[in-house]
Amino acid sequence: MRYTKRGRLRFTSHRDFQRAFERALRRAGVPMAYSAGFTPHPKVSYANAAPTGTASEAEYLEIALAARRDPGELRAALDASLPTGLDIVDVVEARTADFAERLNASVWELRLDGVEPEAAAKAVGMFLAADSVEVRRQTKRGMRAFDARSAVVALEAVAAPADRGGSGPDGPVSHPCAILRLVVRHLTPAVRPDDVLSGLRATADLAPPVPAAVTRLAQGPLDESGTVPDPFAPDRDAAEAALTGAAGQQAAAAPGITG
Amino acid sequence: MPVESVFPRLEALLPHVQKPIQYVGGELNSTVKDWDSCDVRWALMYPDAYEVGLPNQGVMILYEVLNEREGVLAERTYSVWPDLEKLMREHGVPQFTVDAHRPVAAFDLFGVSFSTELGYTNLLTALDLAGIPLDAAARTVDHPVVVAGGHAAFNPEPIAEFIDCAVVGDGEQAVLEITRITREWKDEGRPGGREELLLRLARTGGVYVPAFYDVEYLPDGRIARVAPNRPRVPWRVAKHTVMDLDAWPYPKQPLVPLAETVHERMSVEIFRGCTRGCRFCQAGMITRPVRERSITGIGEMVDKGLAATGFEEVGLLSLSSADHSEIGDITKGLADRYEEDKIGLSLPSTRVDAFNIDLANELTRNGRRSGLTFAPEGGSERIRKVINKMVSEEDLIRTVATAYGNGWRQVKLYFMCGLPTETDDDVLQIAELATRVIAKGREVSGSNDIRCTVSIGGFVPKPHTPFQWAPQLSAEETDARLAKLRDAIRADKRYGRSIGFRYHDGKPGIVEGLLSRGDRRVGAVIRAVYEAGGRFDGWREFFSYEQWMRCAAAALEPLGVDVDWYTTRERGHEEVLPWDHLDSGLDKDWLWDDWQDALDETEVEDCRWTPCFDCGVCPQMGTSIEIGPTGKKLLPLSVVKAGSPGGNGG
Numbered sequence: 001m002r003y004t005k006r007g008r009l010r011f012t013s014h015r016d017f018q019r020a021f022e023r024a025l026r027r028a029g030v031p032m033a034y035s036a037g038f039t040p041h042p043k044v045s046y047a048n049a050a051p052t053g054t055a056s057e058a059e060y061l062e063i064a065l066a067a068r069r070d071p072g073e074l075r076a077a078l079d080a081s082l083p084t085g086l087d088i089v090d091v092v093e094a095r096t097a098d099f100a101e102r103l104n105a106s107v108w109e110l111r112l113d114g115v116e117p118e119a120a121a122k123a124v125g126m127f128l129a130a131d132s133v134e135v136r137r138q139t140k141r142g143m144r145a146f147d148a149r150s151a152v153v154a155l156e157a158v159a160a161p162a163d164r165g166g167s168g169p170d171g172p173v174s175h176p177c178a179i180l181r182l183v184v185r186h187l188t189p190a191v192r193p194d195d196v197l198s199g200l201r202a203t204a205d206l207a208p209p210v211p212a213a214v215t216r217l218a219q220g221p222l223d224e225s226g227t228v229p230d231p232f233a234p235d236r237d238a239a240e241a242a243l244t245g246a247a248g249q250q251a252a253a254a255p256g257i258t259g
Numbered sequence: 260m261p262v263e264s265v266f267p268r269l270e271a272l273l274p275h276v277q278k279p280i281q282y283v284g285g286e287l288n289s290t291v292k293d294w295d296s297c298d299v300r301w302a303l304m305y306p307d308a309y310e311v312g313l314p315n316q317g318v319m320i321l322y323e324v325l326n327e328r329e330g331v332l333a334e335r336t337y338s339v340w341p342d343l344e345k346l347m348r349e350h351g352v353p354q355f356t357v358d359a360h361r362p363v364a365a366f367d368l369f370g371v372s373f374s375t376e377l378g379y380t381n382l383l384t385a386l387d388l389a390g391i392p393l394d395a396a397a398r399t400v401d402h403p404v405v406v407a408g409g410h411a412a413f414n415p416e417p418i419a420e421f422i423d424c425a426v427v428g429d430g431e432q433a434v435l436e437i438t439r440i441t442r443e444w445k446d447e448g449r450p451g452g453r454e455e456l457l458l459r460l461a462r463t464g465g466v467y468v469p470a471f472y473d474v475e476y477l478p479d480g481r482i483a484r485v486a487p488n489r490p491r492v493p494w495r496v497a498k499h500t501v502m503d504l505d506a507w508p509y510p511k512q513p514l515v516p517l518a519e520t521v522h523e524r525m526s527v528e529i530f531r532g533c534t535r536g537c538r539f540c541q542a543g544m545i546t547r548p549v550r551e552r553s554i555t556g557i558g559e560m561v562d563k564g565l566a567a568t569g570f571e572e573v574g575l576l577s578l579s580s581a582d583h584s585e586i587g588d589i590t591k592g593l594a595d596r597y598e599e600d601k602i603g604l605s606l607p608s609t610r611v612d613a614f615n616i617d618l619a620n621e622l623t624r625n626g627r628r629s630g631l632t633f634a635p636e637g638g639s640e641r642i643r644k645v646i647n648k649m650v651s652e653e654d655l656i657r658t659v660a661t662a663y664g665n666g667w668r669q670v671k672l673y674f675m676c677g678l679p680t681e682t683d684d685d686v687l688q689i690a691e692l693a694t695r696v697i698a699k700g701r702e703v704s705g706s707n708d709i710r711c712t713v714s715i716g717g718f719v720p721k722p723h724t725p726f727q728w729a730p731q732l733s734a735e736e737t738d739a740r741l742a743k744l745r746d747a748i749r750a751d752k753r754y755g756r757s758i759g760f761r762y763h764d765g766k767p768g769i770v771e772g773l774l775s776r777g778d779r780r781v782g783a784v785i786r787a788v789y790e791a792g793g794r795f796d797g798w799r800e801f802f803s804y805e806q807w808m809r810c811a812a813a814a815l816e817p818l819g820v821d822v823d824w825y826t827t828r829e830r831g832h833e834e835v836l837p838w839d840h841l842d843s844g845l846d847k848d849w850l851w852d853d854w855q856d857a858l859d860e861t862e863v864e865d866c867r868w869t870p871c872f873d874c875g876v877c878p879q880m881g882t883s884i885e886i887g888p889t890g891k892k893l894l895p896l897s898v899v900k901a902g903s904p905g906g907n908g909g
Binding site: 027052 | 273279286569600
């Protein structure tokens with residue numbers, strides 16, 4: 001399933017989302033497969049959750065069902081059961097293995113209110129020109145330094161639409177606004193948009209006056225051209241092939257449902 | 260007048276604060292109504308952090324009762340943590356509701372529910388952040404009317420100068436009556452301003468407006484009299500009592516937050532009120548009589564509530580849940596119904612003498628068998644007679660033996676320290692009791708791997724109870740007694756390692772005592788503590804005893820009273836108590852007699868199964884006991900089994 005974290009619900013932490021999603025499964029009457037054990041849990045696996053406070057158009061999870069369901073109906077039922085902003089936007093039946101390993105890269109949009117697009121473009125140039133950009137981040141095991149440059153596949157300043165106003169804590173800001181588009185490879189440690197912003201500050205002294213509004217636009221495999229295609233494509237192809245096959249042979253045995 | 264959302268300005272602050280999700284609203288089953296199509300608008304507050312306030316049943320019920328009405332709007336607000344408070348002050352962002360992020364000052368009514376007095380400083384923070392003058396006297400016709408409710412409102416005198424009015428008792432009908440009066444006054448063009456609205460409320464006899472009462476003091480500091488200072492304002496203000504709980508099945512659509520909160524379950528109030536007569540228990544005294552929800556009413560609420568929330572646990576709430584006349588059929592019926600859905604059941608308050616193993620088995624059938632909790636409250640048989648908690652040591656030992664024998668490994672026992680007439684010996688007997696519990700547990704379970712946890716805190720005498728006259732034990736004596744108990748438990752090497760000891764020191768209890776039995780003069784202390792930065796007094800990491808004592812000394816000394824005068828002083832029969840003009844229905848002479856019975860170690864029965872003992876509530880309030888059994892059973896639901904997406908499940 002692909003789902004979103006939009007608008008004010010981008011402040012949902014991953015833990016919060018998990019609880020909300022599992023309750024939505026119950027409300028929607030989804031026939032869940034449960035783990036064995038003393039306290040059975042519904043089988044759900046989540047991939048690469050976006051950090052609290054960042055929006056996303058492309059979060060992914062997998063669920064295991066105890067009975068077969070139509071993906072379209074499942075999507076509609078779960079989406080209706082979740083609050084607006086946490087929206088289930090795409091569901092496919094898993095027909096291939098290792099879905100999570102297909103999520104190799106993310107495309108992010110960073111809106112920098114109060115930053116001149118020219119200044120942003122210049123900073124991006126300096127960042128990309130560097131071989132490595134060391135940044136620091138507080139992790140559970142203390143302050144950690146790592147390179148933010150090598151994971152960055154692409155970074156560009158794109159023109160902001162003229163009507164795109166923003167808000168600061170003291171009221172609406174009529175302002176310059178820069179928008180960055182970032183493609184980043186999933187590595188360990190993960191390089192987040194915040195780390196790239198730290199890198200821009202370190203290399204080019206770019207310091208947005210208000211927090212950047214960050215949205216994940218896509219996740220998926222990274223192809224040679226640096227684009228990130230739909231990670232569901234192999235499952236869709238397999239479904240189509242099965243359908244074509246079934247049309248010829250009547251009832252083909254359903255493939256197993258993976259979770 | 261259009262009211263703008265403060266969210267765009269708040270949003271820019273949220274990346275800098277802890278747990279921002281608690282400020283964004285959007286909970287499942289929350290309601291945002293159009294501002295301009297409503298003519299009476301309530302902001303409802305639980306004056307603690309969101310994680311504590313969101314699950315509060317009182318606020319949830321009133322929120323739904325109000326929003327169901329045409330033309331009425333209710334939104335919720337909670338205390339913001341100090342990190343956000345600081346940023347809001349820096350950027351001039353006012354106290355807001357989480358539903359539509361409207362500024363609290365824009366509402367007609369600002370209802371604040373106090374479960375505990377430790378929320379008073381948070382009230383002041385919220386008023387100040389909202390831009391509402393702290394002093395009720397300084398408010399204009401355009402400020403919201405600040406209404407206090409909840410159990411602490413049974414003595415609202417310490418916050419009298421900060422609130423416009425208080426409502427005592429059940430809120431469901433009271434908020435609708437206040438709404439009706441406010442609407443009429445607004446329709447008429449707000450004649451006579453704020454004073455006129457408050458007068459109309461006060462003259463119903465069910466809304467207390469502190470400004471309409473003068474308090475006179477005796478030279479020794481006691482109250483001489485409390486008298487109304489406006490015509491047709493009653494001498495006493497009556498509590499509200501909702502009868503027929505089945506007619507009020509709220510919350511129908513419980514709120515489901517995205518943020519983690521203290522109670523993650525679907526709660527159903529299975530009855531209101533309690534007549535067990537425990538003398539320390541304010542809740543039991545002020546919520547009489549017992550009114551049961553029927554087994555079928557409960558079944559319907561659980562069914563609809565689970566479908567609306569997706570919760571995995573059902574809490575059957577009341578002051579003593581095992582006392583419901585059909586508790587056995589309720590728990591068995593629910594456990595049968597939801598066995599396949601893995602829905603757990605819990606009874607948060609269970610008396611030792613009402614517990615039985617069938618009940619416990621039903622409760623744990625679909626869930627865990629982790630621990631059982633009982634509250635003997637007093638360590639010795641003698642002190643349990645004093646407090647009228649009629650649980651014998653034999654009852655307790657028999658009950659825990661059954662529990663350990665049926666696979667439970669952990670029993671938690673709650674006690675109080677500092678009960679009237681208590682001596683060191685009464686408290687030290689807790690150690691002996693815990694030892695007997697462990698010995699019996701090892702015997703029946705055949706295992707050394709069992710535990711008993713003793714949890715104990717200081718007793719705070721409360722208004723409208725037989726102990727309202729009692730001296731509170733000082734913090735030092737409380738701590739000394741607890742230390743002796745701890746040493747006694749640890750001294751016995753054979754059992755000590757199986758007994759856990761958790762205690763709350765005596766200091767917060769003294770502040771709670773000051774606020775519980777305080778009068779209007781205590782308001783100056785609350786204000787001083789707030790101004791010195793006091794916030795979230797129910798939280799150990801924020802509470803400062805030293806600050807409270809410092810502020811109390813400075814504020815009270817000129818008035819000739821002090822903290823001891825309010826807490827450790829025993830009151831006499833003739834003394835006018837600060838809350839005497841708030842009528843809980845309890846007859847003051849009956850309370851006094853019950854206090855004398857306590858001192859004589861005489862117990863009193865429960866009027867549900869013995870004749871009336873004339874506490875006064877039913878005749879005074881025109882109410883009566885409403886209990887089963889109805890003889891009905893919970894039928895299995897005609898199940899279109901969960902499955903078809905979009906269906907409602909079971």
